[in-house]
Amino acid sequence: MQPRNMSMSGVVDLAAVKAAGEAKAKAEQARAESARQGGSTAVPPSALVIDVDEAGFERDVIQRSTEVPVVIDFWAEWCEPCKQLGPLLERLAVEANGRFVLAKVDVDANQMLMQQFGIQGIPAVFAVVAGQALPLFQGAAPEQQIRETLAQLIQVAEERFGLTGIAVDASAAGAHAEGAAGGPAAGAPAAAPAGPYDALLEAAMAALDAGDLGGAVQAYKNVLADDPAHPEARLGLAQAELLARVQGMNPQEVRAAAAADPKDPAAQIAAADLDLVGGHVEDAFGRLVDTVRVTAGEDRDAVRVRLLELFEVIGADDPRVTAARTALARVLF
Numbered sequence: 001m002q003p004r005n006m007s008m009s010g011v012v013d014l015a016a017v018k019a020a021g022e023a024k025a026k027a028e029q030a031r032a033e034s035a036r037q038g039g040s041t042a043v044p045p046s047a048l049v050i051d052v053d054e055a056g057f058e059r060d061v062i063q064r065s066t067e068v069p070v071v072i073d074f075w076a077e078w079c080e081p082c083k084q085l086g087p088l089l090e091r092l093a094v095e096a097n098g099r100f101v102l103a104k105v106d107v108d109a110n111q112m113l114m115q116q117f118g119i120q121g122i123p124a125v126f127a128v129v130a131g132q133a134l135p136l137f138q139g140a141a142p143e144q145q146i147r148e149t150l151a152q153l154i155q156v157a158e159e160r161f162g163l164t165g166i167a168v169d170a171s172a173a174g175a176h177a178e179g180a181a182g183g184p185a186a187g188a189p190a191a192a193p194a195g196p197y198d199a200l201l202e203a204a205m206a207a208l209d210a211g212d213l214g215g216a217v218q219a220y221k222n223v224l225a226d227d228p229a230h231p232e233a234r235l236g237l238a239q240a241e242l243l244a245r246v247q248g249m250n251p252q253e254v255r256a257a258a259a260a261d262p263k264d265p266a267a268q269i270a271a272a273d274l275d276l277v278g279g280h281v282e283d284a285f286g287r288l289v290d291t292v293r294v295t296a297g298e299d300r301d302a303v304r305v306r307l308l309e310l311f312e313v314i315g316a317d318d319p320r321v322t323a324a325r326t327a328l329a330r331v332l333f
Contacts, residue, residue: 043169071093072125242309243277281318292331
């Protein structure tokens with residue numbers, strides 16, 4: 001997701017903060033010193049979501065960002081989209097288990113911060129990593145897109161800055177999660193795992209064999225409606241949707257359109273689908289990374305989302321996906 005109407009001019013004098021290498025060294029030194037002294041750096045889950053004001057911004061955001069990525073949620077009480085986005089970001093921060101910290105800034109009470117970040121509308125979400133400010137997105141967005149953006153942020157923080165997050169107190173995390181979810185009392189039986197889905201998965205495979213791509217897509221969606229993380233269904237759905245998209249395409253026309261306009265997102269997306277179906281995985285990924293580089297706004301976001309969908313087709317463990325994720329992160333951040 002790309003920010004709209006955001007300006008990075010005058011952002012809290014970020015030119016004066018630590019460079020990436022210094023931030024990495026400082027974080028490593030802090031962890032080593034804590035270990036030498038026998039202390040614990042683990043924090044309770046409540047420390048993963050903090051309220052920040054102008055007076056404490058340097059300490060709570062800039063300095064903290066040398067140890068862990070800090071995601072900033074600019075919000076206001078009167079903002080209805082903020083009331084939808086805020087709880088989602090808080091939940092994702094707890095789920096991330098210390099991979100990032102969420103800092104909430106009430107713009108009504110902190111007008112100077114709003115002006116310094118050049119924010120023209122809320123909700124607006126930024127990140128600060130090793131003192132470097134990164135605009136993430138503005139306005140409400142689907143949860144899956146937010147998850148993907150945060151995953152890319154975490155990857156960049158690890159690969160470029162060596163920030164692997166902060167430790168979270170496991171016992172406190174368990175109590176926090178149970179209390180937040182209204183979980184069962186001690187001794188209550190655990191919920192039965194979802195599934196099994198053998199019949200639905202077999203139906204999906206049968207539909208694929210019969211050329212019924214719509215039926216296969218629906219069967220996989222039925223599994224994911226109950227178990228969104230089911231790996232076989234996620235892979236199957238990505239593959240079935242890819243096959244459905246290329247069905248009926250004229251390869252010559254698609255490739256001619258892509259060659260004629262490298263900045264046309266629809267043409268490049270279609271050509272990348274054909275590349276992948278034809279086994280040209282690196283070509284498909286490279287094409288879309290290049291298109292992300294030369295596009296902006298909604299066009300860029302559409303290309304990025306399709307690239308993430310193609311990652312699902314190949315599988316997260318494939319080295320080609322790993323390489324393409326790194327290339328995408330460099331373009332985005």
